[in-house]
Amino acid sequence: MKVLVTVKEVGEPDDDFEIEGTDIAASDLEYDLNEWDDYAVEAAVQLAEAGIADEVVAVTIGPVRAEETIRMALAKGADRAVRVWDDAFEGTFADVSSKVDVLEAVVDDEEPDLVLGGVQAADTAFGATGVALAERIGFEHAAVVNDLELDADAGVANVHRELEGGIEELTEVDLPAVLTVQTGLNEPRYASLRGIRQAQRKEIAVTELEDLGLSAADVESTLTLTEMYEPESESDAEIIEGDAGEAAGRLAEVLRDKGVDA
C-alpha cells in the first residue's frame, strides 16, 4: 500500500516577537516541521518498516524555505516528496478548500491508499484540512487519532480517537482513508546521520499549480487575514520580582499563607 503524508513547515514565535502587518516578522520565527505532522511521518515510516506500506510520499504546500522541513521527513524515512508552491499563495491566507484543491490533485497523481497528516498546524490551528480532503476525494476518515493499527488484509484501520476528558473512541475505519494524527500516537524518531545523508539524494518534486492542472483562480481564498495583534493581557497576577532566591522566598510565604506545607 502507498501512504501519503501531508506535512507543513510552521514558524514558532520567539519569546519576543514583532508583528509586521498581519503576520509575525519572519526574523522572529523559528521554522520547523509541524509537531503533529512529525507523528504522522513516524506512523507512515513505521508502516513501511512493518512491510505494510510499500512507499511513503510526503507532500507539502510551501515555499522554497520549506524544503529543509520536507527534507527532514525524507531523512526520517519517507521515500520521496512533493512540494507544491505557486506565486498565487504568496501573502495570502489559504482557506481549507484551496489546500484541498491542491491535495486532491496530488492524490489523483499519487493514488495513495492511506493519507496521514497532523491533527492541526501549530501556526494556523484550523484542524480541518484532512477531513475536508477525505470528503473531496471520497475517502473515509477519522480525526484526532492517537492509536492506530492497520489491518491491510481486512482493509480497515482500527483507531482510537482522543475525545475530550480522557475518553477514547474505538473505531474501525474502512480504507482508503484520511487519518489526522494526534501527538502521542508514537515516538517520532530523530533523523539519523545516515538518514540525513540519504535524504540529500531523495527526490523532491517541485510542483506548480499549472503542473496539477490548477490555476490561481482555483485557489483564491475566501478568507483574508485583516489584523494580527497580541491579545491584551487579562493578567492580574502578582509578578514576584527579585532574583531566584528572593522570588522563591516570597513565593514560599504566599504558599504557606495558602496552607501549603509538607
Added chain:
Amino acid sequence: MSDVLVVSEHRRGDLRDVSLELLTAGRELADALDGDLHVAVVAGDVERFADELNRPGVDRIHAVENGEEFDHTVYAAAVEELAERVDPAAILTPNSVNGLDYAPAVAERLDVPLVADVLGFEYDAADGLTVTREMYGSKVETTVAVEGDRFCLTVRGGEFVPAEGVGDAEIGSVDVEAPESGARVKGFEEVGGGDVDIADADVLVSVGRGIGEEENLDLVEELADALGATLSSSRPIVDNGWLPKNRQVGQSGKVVTPDVYIAVGISGAVQHVAGMKGSDTIVAINTDPNAPIFDIADYGIVGDLFDVVPELVAEFE
C-alpha cells in the same frame, strides 16, 4: 437565507456544555443577520436533549433520531439535509474533536467557507462576517474577513455564556437517511486510571515542556515532595512518555480544581488551561513573560525554573 443552524453535541447520554454556549453564539449571530435560530440534535435521546436545548432565543429544534452516539456519517448527512431545508447563512458547530470530524466535510459538501476555532465574530450587512481567532499557539489574536454570505464556523468552547432558562422553540423531528458508515464506533475506553487521581489533590505541582529533558523531572518531583503536593503535567510530558496519562491536566486529560496549582515551565495553551482554570490559586513559573499562563495566574515568577525551583525546595526543607 439569514438563519443560523447550530449543531449541538452530546456524548454518552449527556449534552455537552458547549451546546448551550453555541445557543448564545447562534442567537447573537442570528440577531446580526436578522434571522431565526435553528438547533439540530442528532442521535441519542433526542427528545430529552431537545427539551434541554429549548432555551430562550431558540426558534426551532430539529431532532434527528438515528443511532445512539456520534457517527460522522450520520452527522454530516443530517446537517446537509437540514441545511437544505433551513437554508441557513451560518452553520455553527463546536470546535471539538467530534465537531472537527464532520464540520469540515459538511463545509466541503455545501461548498461554503469554513473557519475553525472561532472565539468571536461580528457581522454587518456592508462588511459581511469578521471572526476573531488565535494563531501561533495563542500568542497572537487575529481577525479574519470571510467572503460571501454563507459560512460554517466551529466555535471554541468556553468563549460564550451558556444559554439559560426555558424557551418556547418549536420542536420537530426530521428523518435523515444516512449512507452506511465506513467508520464504525466499537466502543469507548476511559484512560488515565491508575495509581493516583490528580483530581483529588489539594496541591498540584504541574510540569510542562520547559523542563526540557526527562532526567530533569527529578527537580519537580523534589518540589512536589517538599510541598506535600501531587505531581501532574501538561500534554507534552505525557506524549513523550515521561509521565503516565493519568497525570495529564487539560482538555484531553483531567480537569482539576486544587487549592493551589503550581505550573512549572507550562506556557498555558488553551487546552491545558481548560483543565486547570478552576483552581483556587494558580502560580506560574516561566521564562516567557508573555506566556498565556500568566493571564490566569494569581502569582507569577518570570524566571528560569532551574534557578527558582531549587530555591523553592530549599525554602520548604
